[in-house]
Amino acid sequence: MAEVQVPVFDTLLVVGPGLIGSSVLRRARARGTLARRLIAADSSAAVCARVRELDLADEVTTDLAAAAAQADCVMLCVPVGAMGEVAAQVIPAMKSGAVLTDVGSTKVSVIEAIAPLLRADVPYVPTHPMAGTEFSGPDAGLEHLFEDRWCLLTPLESTTEAALESIRTLWERCGARLREMTPPHHDRVCAIVSHLPHLLAFTICGTADDLAAETRSEVLDLAASGFRDFTRIAASDPVMWRDIFLFNREALLEMLGRFMEDAQAMARAIRWGDEAYIVDRIERGRAIRKSLIENRQA
């Protein structure tokens, strides 16, 4: 007989039920093993109305503190620039022993914003699920979004073992694979595999658009699948990405600097006809794509 799983938490509050928050709520609703009762809170009345229509939670409110007072786990799913302000509203209201967690795409500065507000009786577990799409809002969420995707955990010295274990179990029940790392390591890794690719996509779309305007030509009409792959990423939410760029400024600028050096080296190879260099770089790209496909990540 299959083992009956006790829900990880009695009451789970998701603050910011957009793409990521509503995906957690959908998973929780579908499985019943994350929490017995679900609350969603958002500063936007329109988002709350939509979450009610979609029936994603048992209670939906714009009153973050009142919601936090009932929860055994508060999960912050707002843009990284809003984490500190939201934490300031929920932490004073939380029950003693309740767990605070966040899903922000940057870790060092989110932790810096939240740490001074922490209470000794409220353990905090910073996380980052490495899954998403270019869409946002409560309609964009998917029950299976986190399956077979990494969820990165960057616990603090003050994070209790029990709190860490409960958040690990929650993400495992979302189908995620877990990896622990320090916050600075997280920010450097994400700068290269997530933040820089978005920066490049936004920039290349802008450059092509400028060129189309300057030449009054059909540059964008002719965009085939290569350019279209960039436009998918470039369709992502401006507030979320503005915050990520500003909150991961140092690591992102470091990776951008390295990228620009490598792009210069490629430009030089093209100028001087250095075939070996060009082929070597292209082969490295192909090898990376192949290994991602073999690991079922592409």
Ligand SMILES: NC(=O)c1ccc[n+]([C@@H]2O[C@H](COP(=O)([O-])OP(=O)(O)OC[C@H]3O[C@@H](n4cnc5c(N)ncnc54)[C@H](O)[C@@H]3O)[C@@H](O)[C@H]2O)c1
């Ligand atoms: N989109 C992704 O691919 C992805 C992946 C992993 C992690 N993240 C991180 O998850 C978080 C949420 O991203 P998302 O894509 O779900 O965003 P989203 O825009 O879909 O949802 C964010 C929600 O937060 C609400 N919100 C904003 N400011 C608020 C405030 N001050 N108080 C209360 N509610 C507020 C918004 O109304 C919205 O409903 C971000 O920190 C992001 O960096 C995103």
Ligand SMILES: O=C(O)C(=O)C[C@]1(C(=O)O)C=C[C@@H](O)C=C1
């Ligand atoms: O798949 C996408 O569209 C995403 O942008 C997801 C993505 C990524 O860059 O991989 C974006 C931001 C997150 O913090 C984690 C995942």
